[in-house]
Amino acid sequence: MSKLNELADLVTEGENEEVEELVKACIEDGIDPLEILNVGLVEPINVLGEQFRLGEIYVPELLIAAEAMKDGVEVLKPHLLSGDIKKAGKMLIATIKGDVHDIGKNLVAMLMESAGFEVVDLGMDVDPDDIVEAIEEDEDIQILGMSAMLTTTMYAMQDTIEALEEEGLRDRLKIMIGGAPVNQTFADKIGADVYTADAASAVEAAKALLS
Ligand code: B12
Missing domain, CATH: 3.40.50.280 (Cobalamin-binding domain)
Structure with a gap:
C-alpha cells in the first residue's frame, strides 16, 4: 500500500498520532505537500462524507476522522507555506x-x-x-x-x-x-x-x- 493510501486509512480510523507521524514520513520522502493534503488527508473525509450521506456511518465517526485530518494538516502547514513575505x-x-x-x-x-x-x-x-x-x-x-x-x-x-x-x-x-x-x-x-x-x-x- 502506498504511504498516501495508508495515510488516508489512518485518517478514516481517527489515528491522530499515527497520522502525524506518517505525514512527517511522507514529507521526508519528498512527496508534494499538496498531494499529501489532497490524497492523504482530504480525500478520506470526502469518502466518509458519502458514507455519512448514505447513513452508513454517523457524526462521531466523522468527527474522529476530521480531528485526525486536522492534526495531519497542522504538521503539513509549514511545508505548504511559501515563506513569501510579499503580501498578496x-x-x-x-x-x-x-x-x-x-x-x-x-x-x-x-x-x-x-x-x-x-x-x-x-x-x-x-x-x-x-x-x-x-x-x-x-x-x-x-x-x-x-x-x-x-x-x-x-x-x-x-x-x-x-x-x-x-x-x-x-x-x-x-x-x-x-x-x-x-x-x-x-x-x-x-x-x-x-x-x-x-x-x-x-x-x-x-x-x-x-x-
Ligand atoms: C465533516 C462533516 C461534518 C463534521 C464537521 C467537522 C468540522 N470541524 O468541520 C461534523 C460531524 C461536525 C458535521 C456536523 C453536521 N453535519 Co456535516 N458533513 C461533514 C462532511 C462529511 C464533510 C465536510 C468537509 O469537511 N469536507 C471536506 C472539505 C475539504 O470540503 P469542503 O468543506 O467542501 O471545502 C472545500 C470547498 O467546498 C471549498 N470551500 C469551502 N469553504 C469555502 C469558502 C470560500 C470562500 C471558498 C472560495 C471556497 C470554499 O474549498 C474547500 C477546500 O477545497 C459533509 C459531506 C460533504 N460531502 O460535504 C457533511 C455535510 C455537510 N453535513 C451535513 C449535515 C446534515 C450535518 C449535521 C446537521 C448533522 C447532524 N444531524 O447533526 C451537522 C451540522 C452542524 C452544524 N450546525 O453545522 C450534510 C448537509 C446537508 C445539507 N443539504 O445541508 C452533509 C452534506 C452530509 C450529507 N450529505 O448529509 N459534519
Missing part, C-alpha cells in the same frame, strides 16, 4: 452563522496564506454583524470569504452581504463564497463576486479579483 492582499474568512463545518474554510485560509495573503479567520458559526464589525475596523481587508456547508445556513451569506450594503461597505470588498451547497448561480443571486469549488481555485480567483 488581505482576506477575512468565516464559516457563516449556524454552521460549524470549518475543515474546508480552514483549508482555504491555509492555501491563501501559503500564497502570500494575510488571512484574518473569524472561525465558525459567525454572525453577520461580527463580520461587518471586523470589516469596518480594518480598512486593509480587500476580500471577504464565506463558507457554508448546509442548505439551511447558506442564506446567512446573503444576510451578511445585505448587512454590508446597509453599512455602505459592500463596494470596498471582493466577496468569495464556497461550500458544498453553493455554486456560481447562488453567488450571482446573492451578489457575491465569485464561487470556487476548492481551495486551490480560491487562491487563483482571489489573485484574479485583485489584479
Whole structure:
C-alpha cells in the first residue's frame, strides 16, 4: 500500500498520532505537500462524507476522522507555506452563522496564506454583524470569504452581504463564497463576486479579483 493510501486509512480510523507521524514520513520522502493534503488527508473525509450521506456511518465517526485530518494538516502547514513575505492582499474568512463545518474554510485560509495573503479567520458559526464589525475596523481587508456547508445556513451569506450594503461597505470588498451547497448561480443571486469549488481555485480567483 502506498504511504498516501495508508495515510488516508489512518485518517478514516481517527489515528491522530499515527497520522502525524506518517505525514512527517511522507514529507521526508519528498512527496508534494499538496498531494499529501489532497490524497492523504482530504480525500478520506470526502469518502466518509458519502458514507455519512448514505447513513452508513454517523457524526462521531466523522468527527474522529476530521480531528485526525486536522492534526495531519497542522504538521503539513509549514511545508505548504511559501515563506513569501510579499503580501498578496488581505482576506477575512468565516464559516457563516449556524454552521460549524470549518475543515474546508480552514483549508482555504491555509492555501491563501501559503500564497502570500494575510488571512484574518473569524472561525465558525459567525454572525453577520461580527463580520461587518471586523470589516469596518480594518480598512486593509480587500476580500471577504464565506463558507457554508448546509442548505439551511447558506442564506446567512446573503444576510451578511445585505448587512454590508446597509453599512455602505459592500463596494470596498471582493466577496468569495464556497461550500458544498453553493455554486456560481447562488453567488450571482446573492451578489457575491465569485464561487470556487476548492481551495486551490480560491487562491487563483482571489489573485484574479485583485489584479
Ligand atoms: C465533516 C462533516 C461534518 C463534521 C464537521 C467537522 C468540522 N470541524 O468541520 C461534523 C460531524 C461536525 C458535521 C456536523 C453536521 N453535519 Co456535516 N458533513 C461533514 C462532511 C462529511 C464533510 C465536510 C468537509 O469537511 N469536507 C471536506 C472539505 C475539504 O470540503 P469542503 O468543506 O467542501 O471545502 C472545500 C470547498 O467546498 C471549498 N470551500 C469551502 N469553504 C469555502 C469558502 C470560500 C470562500 C471558498 C472560495 C471556497 C470554499 O474549498 C474547500 C477546500 O477545497 C459533509 C459531506 C460533504 N460531502 O460535504 C457533511 C455535510 C455537510 N453535513 C451535513 C449535515 C446534515 C450535518 C449535521 C446537521 C448533522 C447532524 N444531524 O447533526 C451537522 C451540522 C452542524 C452544524 N450546525 O453545522 C450534510 C448537509 C446537508 C445539507 N443539504 O445541508 C452533509 C452534506 C452530509 C450529507 N450529505 O448529509 N459534519
